[in-house]
Amino acid sequence: MRIAVPNKGRLHDPSMDLLERAGLHVENGAARKLYAETVDPEVTVLFVRAADIPGYVRDGAADMGITGLDQVRESGHELSELLDLGFGKCRLVLAAPEDGEIHSVSDIEGKTVATEFPHVTREFFAAREVDADVVEVTGATELTPHVEMADAIVDITSTGTTLRVNRLAVVEEVLASSVRVFARPDVVDDEKVQQVTTAFDSVLAADGKRYLMMNAPKSRLDEVRDVIPGMGGPTVMDIAGAEADGDDATVAVHVVVDERKVFETIGNLREVGASDILVTEIERLVE
Numbered sequence: 277m278r279i280a281v282p283n284k285g286r287l288h289d290p291s292m293d294l295l296e297r298a299g300l301h302v303e304n305g306a307a308r309k310l311y312a313e314t315v316d317p318e319v320t321v322l323f324v325r326a327a328d329i330p331g332y333v334r335d336g337a338a339d340m341g342i343t344g345l346d347q348v349r350e351s352g353h354e355l356s357e358l359l360d361l362g363f364g365k366c367r368l369v370l371a372a373p374e375d376g377e378i379h380s381v382s383d384i385e386g387k388t389v390a391t392e393f394p395h396v397t398r399e400f401f402a403a404r405e406v407d408a409d410v411v412e413v414t415g416a417t418e419l420t421p422h423v424e425m426a427d428a429i430v431d432i433t434s435t436g437t438t439l440r441v442n443r444l445a446v447v448e449e450v451l452a453s454s455v456r457v458f459a460r461p462d463v464v465d466d467e468k469v470q471q472v473t474t475a476f477d478s479v480l481a482a483d484g485k486r487y488l489m490m491n492a493p494k495s496r497l498d499e500v501r502d503v504i505p506g507m508g509g510p511t512v513m514d515i516a517g518a519e520a521d522g523d524d525a526t527v528a529v530h531v532v533v534d535e536r537k538v539f540e541t542i543g544n545l546r547e548v549g550a551s552d553i554l555v556t557e558i559e560r561l562v563e
């Protein structure tokens with residue numbers, strides 16, 4: 277099974293991090309290498325430009341891919357989305373000079389739009405029944421309205437800084453994007469594809485969660501349960517060697533808690549008699 281991963285740019289590091297956390301350690305993935313083996317002899321990683329990944333998957337050079345939804349849509353290929361990884365969040369927007377005459381999509385009629393995303397852009401205007409002249413550029417799109425190459429652009433924005441410094445304003449959002457894991461429809465049910473998807477999913481599920489372990493008086497277990505937020509009930513275990521019943525009986529309680537709730541929960545747990553509270557990170561959570 278081959279999985280195509282961005283070879284450089286902002287999506288490379290978080291993608292490698294995901295593979296690592298999912299237990300798919302990449303071996304000898306030195307810089308400039310085009311492919312690498314992983315600890316799973318059946319899984320190979322291909323390093324490909326973000327924009328080329330959907331094509332590699334469609335053509336069978338790879339079975340799965342990790343790249344932005346913008347790139348998947350731009351490719352026009354019918355691919356199956358397996359997971360939204362939640363990073364690489366950005367918006368593809370129609371933008372025009374702040375002080376110009378373009379304020380709505382219909383103002384684009386008969387005008388020229390420069391973009392690195394001609395396919396998505398043409399589809400957008402076709403759906404809105406606006407006739408625009410779409411010209412493809414390969415970078416510095418934000419410059420084109422200032423050098424009379426275009427009247428407006430369709431480009432990526434996240435913080436908005438690039439648009440602002442180039443005195444461009446958003447007219448309308450074309451697509452909200454984030455990084456997705458996808459596969460060719462005919463391999464979606466393959467065991468290895470499923471296994472890797474589950475491993476990625478377990479990393480997402482563990483994100484922002486902490487594992488709490490503590491000792492608690494058996495007699496106050498209901499109160500302990502009451503102060504533990506979310507994620508189903510805690511696991512309660514008798515402690516070997518400790519008194520199993522009676523007023524002094526102590527049990528071990530384990531529970532998964534949202535990291536934002538940990539501080540408050542620890543305070544509450546101590547009030548209901550919990551002690552020896554241990555907080556640890558969770559690498560993966562297979563549900």
Ligand SMILES: Nc1ncnc2c1ncn2[C@@H]1O[C@H](COP(=O)(O)OP(=O)(O)OP(=O)(O)O)[C@@H](O)[C@H]1O
Binds near residue numbers: 284285286366435
């Ligand atoms: N400013 C941004 N904030 C968040 N995500 C972004 C941003 N710019 C791009 N992305 C996402 O990252 C993907 C890859 O963009 P990146 O800039 O890393 O590579 P690239 O410029 O397309 O690569 P190359 O240098 O190979 O042409 C985009 O398709 C998009 O999904």
Ligand SMILES: O=P(O)(O)OC[C@H]1O[C@H](OP(=O)(O)OP(=O)(O)O)[C@H](O)[C@@H]1O
Binds near residue numbers: 434435436439
């Ligand atoms: O809203 P902002 O936070 O300013 O981000 C938007 C910019 O980020 C991307 O460029 P990138 O930095 O990837 O440069 P590139 O043109 O080399 O791809 C994108 O093409 C925009 O120009």
Ligand SMILES: [Mg+2]
């Ligand atoms: Mg870029």
